Amino acid sequence: MSLPINEQEQSNNSKSNVLPMAIVAGLFFILGFATWLNGSLMPYLKQILQLSPFQASLILFSFYIAVTFTALPSAAIIRKVGYKNGMALGMATMMAAGLLFIPAAKTQIFALFLLAQLVMGAGQTLLQTAVNPYVVRLGSEESAAARISVMGILNKGAGVVAPIVFTALILSGFGDTANTELTAIEIDGMADALVMPYLGMALFIGLLGFAVKKSPLPELEREVDEGDNKGQLKEALSHPNLALGVLALFFYVAVEVIAGDTIGTFALSLGVKNYSVMTSYTMGCMVVGYILGIILIPRFISQQTALTISALLGVLLSLGVVFGDNNSFVIANGLSFILGEAQFPDTLILIAFLGLANAIVWPAVFPLALSGMGKLTSIGSALLVMGISGGAFGPLFWGLASGTSMGQQGGYIVMLPCYLFILFYAVKGCKMKSWK
Incomplete structure (x- = not known):
């Protein structure tokens, strides 16, 4: 047949x-x-x-x-x-x-x-x-x-x-x-x-x-520039859900890179032997977060709800890292069936758990920010991608804060305002269609 x-x-x-x-x-x-x-x-x-x-x-x-x-x-x-x-x-x-x-x-x-x-x-x-x-x-x-x-x-x-x-x-x-x-x-x-x-x-x-x-990778049709780019840029930024979405992704990439790339340096300062593999734990949590996102969104929860949960989890984990006890191994003991003989302080594991909070922020913000953009979708996407530059500044501010009396652990406080802004975007920013 x-x-x-x-x-x-x-x-x-x-x-x-x-x-x-x-x-x-x-x-x-x-x-x-x-x-x-x-x-x-x-x-x-x-x-x-x-x-x-x-x-x-x-x-x-x-x-x-x-x-x-x-x-x-x-x-x-x-x-x-x-x-x-x-x-x-x-x-x-x-x-x-x-x-x-x-x-x-x-x-x-x-x-x-x-x-x-x-x-x-x-x-x-x-x-x-x-x-x-x-x-x-x-x-x-x-x-x-x-x-x-x-x-x-x-x-x-x-x-x-x-x-x-x-x-x-x-x-x-x-x-x-x-x-x-x-x-x-x-x-x-x-x-x-x-x-x-x-x-x-x-x-x-x-x-x-x-x-x-x-x-044999096929060549895609190339885009042709149309109209006034400056005019399109101004019009795109007149949409609050896009402009605030760019900032949300900037702050998101900042905390993603802090959680993924500074965890090894912090582990080194704590005398952890396997400091060089700590990024693997954060990335592993992110993979779990992606899988949960695929299963849950939109079948059980909306993108906006998922973003709200992610931001709240980020806030709680950030506070846990900053005010946690570097000599406590309660979480590691509870996860011994996963970690085996590896003994990591609770604060390090909480940083790794940030991978769960971060995983579905990008997939959630991107469509919310581009909602209703129409012909401006292309330039809106380019602006959102530039939010990746947050990865340059997040670790920089962490490094500056670490050089103060707060130390490297206290330096993670710079993540708190980032997650609070993402929470604002999830609750209100993504719904704003006008600056008035």
């Missing part, structure tokens, strides 16, 4: 999209791996270069600030060379960044590490700008949300794997360095340990970029 023509076409399209979606899935994993590697790199460089908390936060700042000034140029590059070539160029830039880590490790010059991070962020932005539209366009619009969630799980799943790989390849030859003052020989050895892994990563990304360029 043959299928009707429409069903047969859908079946053929579905089959033809399998390979492109597999390629895109692989790229999302690479993006996540390179991004969440920062959680292990930050405390590692803090030890090698003997950095203050503020200086260590610049490692994340230089990576995420690239989004601010390369997002719009990336869009212009893609309009000129196409999405597929844009992916290849993004990966070539990431390869160059990986190679920059080699002279940085050999010379142990902090500025070179920051430059490598900046170039890596620029390459990531170009790749993100090129690869994200494929998720939406390679399939029906009705199933786009499911595809976005799957890509999110791959991205955060890479965040679980990256610190484990980092520890296995780079820290396996060293003993417990958390509570010791390193000698010059140990510092040189730890710095040299970065060379081969980053060389391998650079070559792998370069080969993958070449493979993507030669792959």
Whole structure:
């Protein structure tokens, strides 16, 4: 029995999209791996270069600030060379960044590490700008949300794997360095340990970029600029739900990066032996949050309700981290069936739990912010993506606060106003259709 023509076409399209979606899935994993590697790199460089908390936060700042000034140029590059070539160029830039880590490790010059991070962020932005539209366009619009969630799980799943790989390849030859003052020989050895892994990563990304360029990935239709961009920008920002949504995502990415990338540095200050894998716990909680979101939204709860719950959980966990007892292991003992013999202070586990609070903020804010935007949806999406720059400033303010009498634990108080703003957006901001 043959299928009707429409069903047969859908079946053929579905089959033809399998390979492109597999390629895109692989790229999302690479993006996540390179991004969440920062959680292990930050405390590692803090030890090698003997950095203050503020200086260590610049490692994340230089990576995420690239989004601010390369997002719009990336869009212009893609309009000129196409999405597929844009992916290849993004990966070539990431390869160059990986190679920059080699002279940085050999010379142990902090500025070179920051430059490598900046170039890596620029390459990531170009790749993100090129690869994200494929998720939406390679399939029906009705199933786009499911595809976005799957890509999110791959991205955060890479965040679980990256610190484990980092520890296995780079820290396996060293003993417990958390509570010791390193000698010059140990510092040189730890710095040299970065060379081969980053060389391998650079070559792998370069080969993958070449493979993507030669792959059967279909070229998407390029957008043509229409109308007055400045006029469209002004009109878009006249919608409070969008303008406040951009701020909500800015604050969200700030707390997401604080929770994911500073947990290792804080663990190091507490003398935790396995500080380099702590990011994996935060990312693991985020994956659980994504899965819960897929199951619950919108079947059982609305996007707005999910966002409200996430913000309230973020507020409670932030207060728990700031005022918690670093010598208490009650939560770790209660979760021994998951953690095994790993003994982490309650405050560290509460930071990891922030992954649950953060997981579905982006998927919830994005559609709420774009509601009713119509022809301004494209420019609204670009503005929302620029909210990723919050990842540059969240750790920076945490680093500044950590340098005061509050210390690193008290520094997590900077997350509280971020979650309070997200709560405001969930309760009222997303409903505002006029500034009057």
